[in-house]
Amino acid sequence: METITIVLVLLLAVIVSGVISRIVPIPLPRPLFQIALGAMIGLVADLRVTLDPEIFFLLFLPPLLFLDGWRIPPDELFKDGKAVLELALGLVLFTVVGMGLFIHWMIPSMPIAVAFALAAVVSPTDPIAVSAIAQRVPIPKRMMHILEGESLLNDASGLVCLRFAIAAALTGAFSVQAAALNFLWVALGGIAVGVGVTWGVSRAKRWVTRRYGEDGGAQILISLLIPFGSYLVAEHVHCSGILAAVAAGLTMGFVETSGEVAATTRMRRNSVWDTIQFAANGIIFVLLGEQLPIILSGAAEIVRTTGHHETWWLAIYVLAINLGLAALRFIWVWVSFRWTLFRAGEWKQQPNWRAVAAMSFAGVRGAITLAGVMTLPLAMADGSPFPARDLAIFLAMGVIIVSLITASIGLPLLLRGLKLPAEPSHLAAEDAARVAAARAAIEAVERAEHAMAEGQADADFYVAAAARVMDMYRDRIERHDIDTPDQPSFREIERIERELRLAGLKAERTELFRMVRRRELGSEIARKLVRELDLLEVRYAA
Template sequence: MQTITLVLSLLFAVVVSGILARLLPFSMPRPLVQIALGAIIGLVADWRVTLDPEIFFLLFLPPLLFLDGWRIPREDLFKDGSTVLELALGLVVITVLGMGFFINWLIPAIPLAVAFALAAVVSPTDPIAVSAIAKRTPIPKRMMHILEGESLLNDASGLVCLRFAIAAALTGTFSPGDAAFNFLWVAIGGIAVGAGLTVIVGWAKTVVTRHLGEESGSQILISLLIPFGAYLIAEHLHCSGILAAVAAGLAMGFVEARGNALAMTRIRRTTVWDMIQFTANGSIFVLLGEQLPTILAGAADTVRLTGHHEPWWLIIYVLAINLGLAALRFAWVWLSFRLTLFRQPEDRTRPNWRIIGAMSFAGVRGAITLAGVLTLPLAMSDGGPFPARDLAIFLAMGVIIVSLIAASIGLPMMMRGLEMPAEPAGDAAVEAARIAAAEAAIAEIERTQHRLADGRKDADAYVIVASHLMDLYRERIDHQTNLPEQKHIRRRDERIEHELRLAALKAERQEIFRRVRSRELGSEAARKLVRELDFFEARLAV
């Protein structure tokens, strides 16, 4: 009963965090509000959540990473693929090496292998935290796509480095050859498992649907099970479950591009996944905050490991580690942009230091760091305690909080008036697609009209209705092929029409609800009418 009460309390805290984040007079990212609410729960209530890293990884990360991989624009990810790989792989390796030696020098009480392990868990950025901050701070689309791609891929490289560091700490040995081979197996195997499972499931769904029809509930449930299946299979084969979930999401985008699912399935599935994303994102940071009082309670004992007695030394170490991470990231982003992003034919300009600064501030740590540091073993191979484990957990938690605060303050300052290198506009491609789709619709209406009206007495009715529909599509084509000045007028008129339609829809709903309250209309009929209006309004928002 206490577990159920705790879960419901955490979910309620997620809801309250959204309200508080909007009510606060100053801009604060929702993750920070959620951490604060979690800390309050941990202080006020006598509840303690014991986070099992394996369960934490399995419960939260596969669906969130799968959804990010599914929804990320693949063409934009591949266009800046070299930059993404440099940040997701090169920066992680440099961070592990550089910060490992720095942490060992800064805090000699942390053995070198444990310092590398701590550097590995703080090296990946968190897509969940980046997305949460982006909602309050407008980030150029191209930069956001690079950040999302980096954070999707650097989780695996950081956790693989963590695995090697823990093995070195336990055994006292390290083999670069074995590490390189293991990394290739973990990465390639994870990608193959995730993509392969999604393709197989997509093919099976198509076969079953073709013979038995489509059931929206089953289709949605299958989409929920894919990331968990990919993660578990990959982990069973000792590959990267995280990369498997990301690859499954990317492959899902290609599978769904065939357009086999019903419109109703897509609408319902989007709603379900939005709810899962909101709940899981919030729960992660509330849980992180709930762990904070326990970690702070042991600060007095933890600081003695460093050879000091004053707790403020821990704050100095956290700030020093964050500064080291920021310096490494700034230097690597500058070098990466010089070598790739700004070497493209359309981008032959020098990197703007504000772009480099914004990318550096956006290196936020979050759930991956928290879950990764909790995987540090409790004991060595000989049964002795794992050295500096509590200190490493405290420092990792400090890095998460400080990086969130720094991003919430620094990003808005860096983003004012900032523009990424120009990229081709997609308006022409969108308009061409609309014209082609309308032309295809006209041709299909004409074919269907002849097929349905053949031999019928009311064939004239089919001709009249088909002619009306084709006129609507021809009008759409004429709108798309207007001159530039006419397009400007059309966009103005469309904006006015959009506002008027929203006002009309609101009035329709209010009248329906009024009739329900006065018992002039039944609730079931009202739900149907309101649902139709909601779909229409959703279409206007696209």
């Protein structure tokens, strides 16, 4: 009963934090409000959440990483693949080594393996927090795609590094050769498991659907189980469950191109996944805030592990780690941009320092960092407490909070008036796709009309109905034909028409609800009509 109450309180806190973030005029990301609300719950309510690290990892990370991989645009990911890999792999290793040595130098009492573990958990960035900032200060699309791709892959690389650091802390031994070979097995095996599980489940699902029809609820449930199945299978064979979840998400994106899932199932499934993403990310930050009073209450004891007695040393360490992370990221992005310009033959041109600084400030830490640091073992193999675990958790929490605050303040200032190369327009490709789809639809309607009218006495009805449907598609071709000379006027007409259609749909829905309130229309018929209007509104508002 107590566990259920805690879950309900956490979900309510996620909802309330979302409302507060929209009410408060200060442009702060939602995670900060969730952390603050969680801290208030921890201070006022008698709720104490103690999660086993392995359960915490299994519960939150697979679905979030799977969804990131599923929804990231593959073409955008591959277009900037080199930049993404440089940030997701090279920068992570650079950060783990640099920050691991820096943390151990700054806090000698923290064992070097634990310092590397802390560096590994603070190396991944969090796209959810950046997206929350971007809601009020638009981030250029290409920069956002690079940040999304980086966060998708650096989650896996950072957490794999964490796994080796924890193993070194528990065993007291570390072999570079053995770690390299183990890394290959862990990485390649995890990717293979994620691809294999998703592909196998999709083939089996397709076979059942073709023979026995589609069950929308089952389809949604299968999509929810795939990331957990991939994670558990990979961990069972001692591979990376994190990489398995990421690979499963990427594979799901390719599998879905078959287009065999019903439209209504896709819409319902997207709604379910949006809710899970919102709830899971929110709960993680609320839990972070809920843990803060406990961690702060033990600050005096924690600071003694550093060899000091004043608690303000903890704030100095948090700020120093954030400055170190920002400096390493700035250096890496600057060198990466310079190398890109050098390869493009523009070696005399200097990178735009504001763009480099914006990329550095956008390296916000969040849910993955918290999830990773919470997986630090509670005890060593001999039963003794894991060294400096509370200190590592406190520093990781501090890094998350400070990075969120600095990004919410610094990123808008850096992006304001920043001139970046123009994004390539996709309007021509979009128009060509609409025209091709409309032509295919006209051919299909003609074939269906002939098949349906064959042998019917009232064949003229089928011809008239087909003509009305094909006229709609011919109108689309005229509007979007890439050879049309006056494209701007057509697009302006289309925009005005869309706004008028949305106004009409809103009026229709209002009238239907008025009729229901006056008992002039039954609720079942009203639900059907409102759903039709909702589907049309989604189409025109997209």
